Amino acid sequence: MRLWFLLGAVFVFCVKSHPVDLVPSENNEVPLVYRSLCGFVDLPGEEGDRWTREKPQDEGSSERKILKLRGFAVVIRHGDRSSLFNTHDNEGCRSHDPKSHKNFTILKQLFESTDFRNYISVDDVMKDYIYFPEEYKCVLGEMTAEGILQIANLGKKFYNYYKDTPLFTDKSHALHVMASASPWNRTLQTARSFVSQFLYPMKDYVPRVHVQSSNLSYQCFEQECYCPISNEMRYKFEDERGEYFELHAEPSLIAEAHEIKKTFAPFSKCHHPLAFVDIALGNFVCRMKPLPCKDGFCVTFPFLLKMLNLVSTHTLEMWNKDVGLVRRLQAIETYAILNYLNQAVEKSQRDKDYKFVRIYSSHDSVIGPLLRAMGLSVVDPCSYGARLVFEVYEHPSDGLFVRVLYNGEDMTRKVDFCQNKKHWTRHGLCSVEAFSDYVHKVLFQQANVRNVKEACYM
Numbered sequence: 280m281r282l283w284f285l286l287g288a289v290f291v292f293c294v295k296s297h298p299v300d301l302v303p304s305e306n307n308e309v310p311l312v313y314r315s316l317c318g319f320v321d322l323p324g325e326e327g328d329r330w331t332r333e334k335p336q337d338e339g340s341s342e343r344k345i346l347k348l349r350g351f352a353v354v355i356r357h358g359d360r361s362s363l364f365n366t367h368d369n370e371g372c373r374s375h376d377p378k379s380h381k382n383f384t385i386l387k388q389l390f391e392s393t394d395f396r397n398y399i400s401v402d403d404v405m406k407d408y409i410y411f412p413e414e415y416k417c418v419l420g421e422m423t424a425e426g427i428l429q430i431a432n433l434g435k436k437f438y439n440y441y442k443d444t445p446l447f448t449d450k451s452h453a454l455h456v457m458a459s460a461s462p463w464n465r466t467l468q469t470a471r472s473f474v475s476q477f478l479y480p481m482k483d484y485v486p487r488v489h490v491q492s493s494n495l496s497y498q499c500f501e502q503e504c505y506c507p508i509s510n511e512m513r514y515k516f517e518d519e520r521g522e523y524f525e526l527h528a529e530p531s532l533i534a535e536a537h538e539i540k541k542t543f544a545p546f547s548k549c550h551h552p553l554a555f556v557d558i559a560l561g562n563f564v565c566r567m568k569p570l571p572c573k574d575g576f577c578v579t580f581p582f583l584l585k586m587l588n589l590v591s592t593h594t595l596e597m598w599n600k601d602v603g604l605v606r607r608l609q610a611i612e613t614y615a616i617l618n619y620l621n622q623a624v625e626k627s628q629r630d631k632d633y634k635f636v637r638i639y640s641s642h643d644s645v646i647g648p649l650l651r652a653m654g655l656s657v658v659d660p661c662s663y664g665a666r667l668v669f670e671v672y673e674h675p676s677d678g679l680f681v682r683v684l685y686n687g688e689d690m691t692r693k694v695d696f697c698q699n700k701k702h703w704t705r706h707g708l709c710s711v712e713a714f715s716d717y718v719h720k721v722l723f724q725q726a727n728v729r730n731v732k733e734a735c736y737m
Contacts, residue, residue: 308580309580310580310584312584312658313559313560313580313583313584313587315658315662316556316564316565316658316660316661316662317359317560317564317565317662317663318358318359318425318429318565318664319565320662322686322687323687324436324440324684324686324687325684325687325688325689326437326441326668326670326684326687327348327440327441327443327444328348328445328672330343330689330707331343331344331346331672332344342674342706343706343707345674345675346672346674346708347672347673348444348445348446348670348672349445349446349627349633349634349635349671349672349673349679350446350623350627350633350635350636350637350670350671351441351635351636351637351668351669351670352620352623352636352637352638352639352668352669353437353637353638353639353666353667353668353669354616354639354641354645354646354649354666354667354668355430355469355473355638355639355664355665355666356641356642356643356645356646356661356662356663356664356665356666357422357426357465357468357469357641357642357663357664358422358423358426358427358428358429358430358465358469358663358664359422359423359425359426359429359565359664360420360422360423360465360663361418361419361420361422361423362419362420362545362557362558362560362561362562363419363420363557363561367418367419368416368417369415369416370416371415371416371417371566372414372415372416372417372423372424372425373414373415373424374423374424374428375567379424379425382428382431383414383424383427383428386427386428386431386472386475387411389475390410390411390471390475391410395475395479398479398482398486398487398488399471399474399475399479399487399488399489399490400488400490401460401467401489401490401492402489402490402491402492404462404492405460405462405467405490405492408464408467409421409464409468410468411427412424412426412427412464412468417566420463420465421464421465422464422465423565425565426465426663427468427469427472428472429663429664430468430472430473430664431472431476432476433473433476433666434473434474434476434477435476437473437476438481442480442481446634446636447481449634450484452632452633452634453634454484454485454634454635454636455633455634455635455636456478456485456488456635456636456637456638457491457636457637458470458474458488458489458490458491458638458639459490459492459493459498459500459638459639459640460490460491460492460493460641461493461496461498461640461642462492462494466640466641466642467490467492467640469640470490470638470640471490473638473640474488474490474638490640495509496641496644496645497509497611497613497615497616497641497644497645497648498615498616498619498639498641498645499615501615503618503730504611504614504615504618504731505731506611506731506732506734506735507735508735508736509608509611509612509735511737512604512735512737515604515737516603516604516605517550517551519597519602519604519605520551520553520593520597521550521551523593523596523602524550524551524552524589527593527596528589528593532582532585532586535582536549536555536582538576539578539582542573542576543573543578545558545562545571546558546578552587552589552593553590553659555583555586556583556590556660559578559583563578565663587658590659591657591658591659604737606725606726606727607726607728607734607735607736608734609651609652609726610722610725610726610728610731611731611734611735612644612645612648613648613652613722614718614722614731616639616645617649617717617718617722620637620714620718621715621718623635624671624679624681624714624715625715627671628678628711643660643661643665646661646667647659647660649667650667650685652695652722653683653690653694653695654693654694654695654698655690655693657685661686662686665685665686666685666686666687667683667684667685668685669681669682669683670682670683670684671711672706672708674706678711680706680708680709680711681697681709681710681711681714682707682708682709689707691707691708692707694709695717695721696709696716696717696721697709697710697713699713
């Protein structure tokens with residue numbers, strides 16, 4: 280059985296990586312990076328068009344006021360979930376926030392209301408999915424009460440970020456909303472929770488939302504992006520990553536990992552660093568439980584920080600050395616969402632009245648590759664509730680431009696396709712032509728293929 284199928288993989292496309300800070304907290308307290316992975320650290324956001332109205336800080340920024348937001352796409356990782364191993368616990372996922380019970384009850388009542396059930400519909404294949412998570416119980420791989428509240432909070436933020444933008448204030452033309460979820464309970468629950476706080480309060484303008492089901496984690500709905508053996512390729516990559524760890528990690532770290540596998544049942548199936556990180560998060564860290572000890576031998580945060588660092592660095596090394604199938608799998612995992620955004624941009628160019636919002640409820644195994652594909656240095660895996668946003672703006676004389684944000688931070692001038700200064704604009708945005716060229720050419724060239732079909736082989 281492939282335990283890590285649901286977790287997916289994080290792939291590296293670029294040649295940049297920042298190692299994790301390996302300095303442990305005093306008294307084995309939870310390091311900031313692990314608190315962040317649980318979603319315990321609130322991240323304020325720069326999404327929306329507020330930045331166009333701020334005091335000019337650089338040359339040409341005085342023209343920002345005439346930029347118009349035409350649409351955006353957001354890729355969201357599901358909220359906090361239970362581990363993928365040995366997780367069933369009737370009380371273990373109880374929130375430690377005294378306000379959570381009340382908020383959970385209010386959100387559940389909203390979900391169960393007739394009005395909201397009529398507001399949001401789903402594909403037939405998802406109608407029997409679990410509607411709402413358990414409040415206290417940990418269930419293998421399922422989202423927790425804390426997780427669904429994380430996503431609801433994110434939806435509230437997006438409501439505040441975007442409600443006063445032309446997408447919602449200019450009601451002379453319809454807003455085209457598309458939402459999708461990968462085929463798991465936790466991602467459908469994420470889509471519903473996000474929509475309930477973001478779009479549902481504006482139901483007079485957005486009267487209904489339908490959530491499409493993707494049969495793949497990376498949100499492909501067309502033959503152009505479909506690889507029928509992508510799951511098998513992911514399995515193979517997991518094996519390659521485990522082999523790489525055994526061959527290239529420090530012998531003392533390998534020995535410690537083997538001892539942890541033998542001593543502590545939750546870690547017994549771990550065969551690569553991401554597996555250790557996931558088990559630690561789902562069973563201990565995000566549950567605010569102490570790391571396990573037995574006869575004086577313990578799982579420690581210095582060990583877990585090293586494993587977290589290897590999640591990024593080993594995959595980067597595999598990419599640079601062209602080990603296995605990582606480059607082709609990277610192209611497959613990233614193309615669909617980037618291409619759908621490019622299609623929305625092209626439609627916006629053809630139709631001056633077209634406005635769009637696209638919501639992809641997904642996984643770290645989608646956000647990670649997208650970030651790496653664009654050359655952004657991040658910690659893998661991304662946090663629960665992480666978001667990647669692509670905004671499209673129009674200048675009345677210069678055309679359309681792209682803005683990229685990760686967890687609320689503007690990353691536009693850091694992405695690979697906007698590194699050439701000729702692609703920059705005086706507005707702080709990036710050329711849509713550069714983005715389109717990247718999607719259709721550069722993305723596949725770096726994998727030495729021309730399209731998904733050519734990348735799709737073992």
